[in-house]
Amino acid sequence: MLLVQITDTHIVAPGAMVYDRYDSAAGLRAAVARINTLPVRPELVLVTGDLTHHGQGAEYDHFLEIMSGLQVPWHAIPGNHDIRDPFLAAMAGHLGDTHLPGFGQFAVDAGPLRVIGLDTLHDGHHDGTFCAQRLAWLETALQETGPRPVVLAMHHPPFATGVRWMDVMNLDWASPLEALVARFPNVHAVLCGHVHRPISTRWAGTVARICPGTSYQVALDLAGPDPHLCADPAAIGLASWDGQRVITDVLPIDGDPIPLQLMQPETMAKLAAYADAHDGIIPKDVNNRVRRLSRDD
Ligand SMILES: [Fe+2]
Ligand SMILES: [Fe+2]
Numbered sequence: 001m002l003l004v005q006i007t008d009t010h011i012v013a014p015g016a017m018v019y020d021r022y023d024s025a026a027g028l029r030a031a032v033a034r035i036n037t038l039p040v041r042p043e044l045v046l047v048t049g050d051l052t053h054h055g056q057g058a059e060y061d062h063f064l065e066i067m068s069g070l071q072v073p074w075h076a077i078p079g080n081h082d083i084r085d086p087f088l089a090a091m092a093g094h095l096g097d098t099h100l101p102g103f104g105q106f107a108v109d110a111g112p113l114r115v116i117g118l119d120t121l122h123d124g125h126h127d128g129t130f131c132a133q134r135l136a137w138l139e140t141a142l143q144e145t146g147p148r149p150v151v152l153a154m155h156h157p158p159f160a161t162g163v164r165w166m167d168v169m170n171l172d173w174a175s176p177l178e179a180l181v182a183r184f185p186n187v188h189a190v191l192c193g194h195v196h197r198p199i200s201t202r203w204a205g206t207v208a209r210i211c212p213g214t215s216y217q218v219a220l221d222l223a224g225p226d227p228h229l230c231a232d233p234a235a236i237g238l239a240s241w242d243g244q245r246v247i248t249d250v251l252p253i254d255g256d257p258i259p260l261q262l263m264q265p266e267t268m269a270k271l272a273a274y275a276d277a278h279d280g281i282i283p284k285d286v287n288n289r290v291r292r293l294s295r296d297d
Contacts, residue, residue: 001043001110001111001112001113001240001241002038002040002041002042002043002238002239002240002241003042003043003044003045003046003110003113003115003151003191003238003239003240003241004035004038004042004044004045004046004072004236004237004238004239005045005046005047005048005153005191005193005211005236005237005238005239006028006031006035006045006046006047006048006074006214006236006237007047007048007049007050007155007192007193007194007211007212007213007214007237008048008049008050008079008193008194008196008212008213008214008215009024009027009028009031009047009050009051009052009063009213009214009215010022010024010050010051010052010053010081010213010215010216011024011025011028011051011052011053011059011060011062011063011066011215012024012025012052012053012054012059012062013056013058013059013062014062018053018215018216019216019229021216022215022216024053024214024215024216025062025066027213027214027215027234027253028063028066028067028214028215029066029069030214030234030253030254031214031234031236031253032066032067032069032070033069034236034251034253035070035071035072035236036069036070036071036072041071041072042072043072043110043111043113044072044073044074044075044108044110044115045070045072045073045074045075046074046075046076046077046115046117046153046191047067047074047075047076047077047094048076048077048079048117048153048154048155048191048192048193048211049076049077049078049079049080049081049082049120049121049154049155049156049193049194050079050080050081050082050155050193050194050213051063051076051078051079051081051082051087052081052082053081054081055081055082055083055086055087056083056086057086057089057090060086060087060089060090060091061090063090064090074094075094075095075096075106075108075115075117076091076094076095076104076117077104077105077106077117077118077119077120077153077154077155078104078119078121078155079120079121079155079156079193079194080121080122080125080126080127080128080155080156080194082104082121083123084103084104084121084123087104088102088103088104091104095117096108096115096117097109098141100119100133100134100137103119103133103134103137104117104119104121105117105118105119105134105137105138107141107145110151111241112148112149112241112243113148113149113150113151113241114141114145114148114149114150114151115150115151115153116138116141116142116145116150116151116152116153117152117153117154118130118134118138118152118153118154118177119134120154120155120156120173121155122173126169126170127156127169127170127171127173128154128155128156128158128170128173128174128194129173130173130174130176130177135176135177135180138177138180139180142180142184142187145186147186148186149186149188149241149246150184150186150187150188151187151188151189151190151191151239151246152181152187152189152190152191153190153191153192154190154191154192155192155193155194156170156173156174156192156194157170157192157194157195157199157208157210158173158174158177158178158190158192158203158204158208159174159201159203159208161195161197161199161210162199162220162221162222163195163197163199163218163220163221164221164224164225165221165225165226165227166194166195166218166221168225170194177204178203178204179204181203181204181205181206182204182205185205185206187204187205187206188206188207188241188245188246189206189207189208189209189239189246189248190203190204190206190207190208190209191209191211191237191239191248192208192209192210192211193210193211193213194210195210195218196212196213196215196216196217196218196229197210197212197217197218197220197232198210198211198212198235198250200248207246207248209237209248211235211236211237211250212232212233212234212235212237212250213234214234214235214236214253215234216229216234217229217230217231217232217233217234218230219232233252233253233254233255234252234253234254235250235251235252235253236250236251236253237249237250237251238250238251
């Protein structure tokens with residue numbers, strides 16, 4: 001069972017560019033096309049904030065126009081570049097079957113998972129926040145979920161990432177949230193955005209992962225707080241539930257896979273046995289490659 005994460009789409013008005021440089025609409029269109037052609041249909045797509053760059057109504061209209069091409073149900077939470085009222089007005093159909101009135105915070109089923117989107121928007125600020133009202137709603141949502149596996153989604157990462165110029169705008173708000181999540185070991189993953197880089201860590205007894213954006217990427221910041229963007233690849237995030245755990249991955253939007261010819265006899269024998277046992281489940285060309293190699297050997 002597959003969830004896909006899109007984050008930090010930063011859509012602007014049609015024809016405009018972000019920072020006079022980035023065609024964020026093209027990035028989102030490419031992400032939508034990538035998801036529509038995945039070999040496995042995702043159960044749900046989560047858009048984890050900064051849907052627009054300025055929070056304007058025309059930008060939400062543009063976002064919705066591009067997302068109308070997505071062939072998978074999707075839900076969205078806001079980020080610091082969103083503005084709550086126009087966000088809520090535009091996302092009315094994408095806030096899940098249970099949501100906290102006045103916030104972009106929801107719970108929805110996705111196969112065996114309960115997916116809970118959190119609203120960390122601090123109106124008028126770039127840092128995150130999580131007030132007592134949102135915290136109480138989350139506690140109830142987690143209690144009502146029971147032992148089922150949970151995936152949380154939130155725009156602001158609740159931890160310091162090492163990208164210091166962004167960290168200094170995003171500290172000291174997540175301790176109550178961390179204490180609450182730590183009480184629920186059935187929270188298997190926390191999917192974040194905001195930092196536009198693939199960063200993960202252990203947090204609150206679970207795994208928190210930041211996904212790259214579809215719009216532009218933030219440079220690594222090893223030497224000191226020095227704001228830079230960079231040309232790292234735009235990507236979408238994957239989160240697969242295998243019955244026991246959530247496995248996350250980051251999939252660059254561009255780039256075709258290159259078939260790998262496995263030459264070790266032991267590996268080939270195992271893959272051939274798997275292919276025979278799962279005919280029709282794994283791609284045909286894998287079967288063909290394995291069998292051809294076996295014959296050639
Ligand atoms: Fe962003
Ligand atoms: Fe952000």
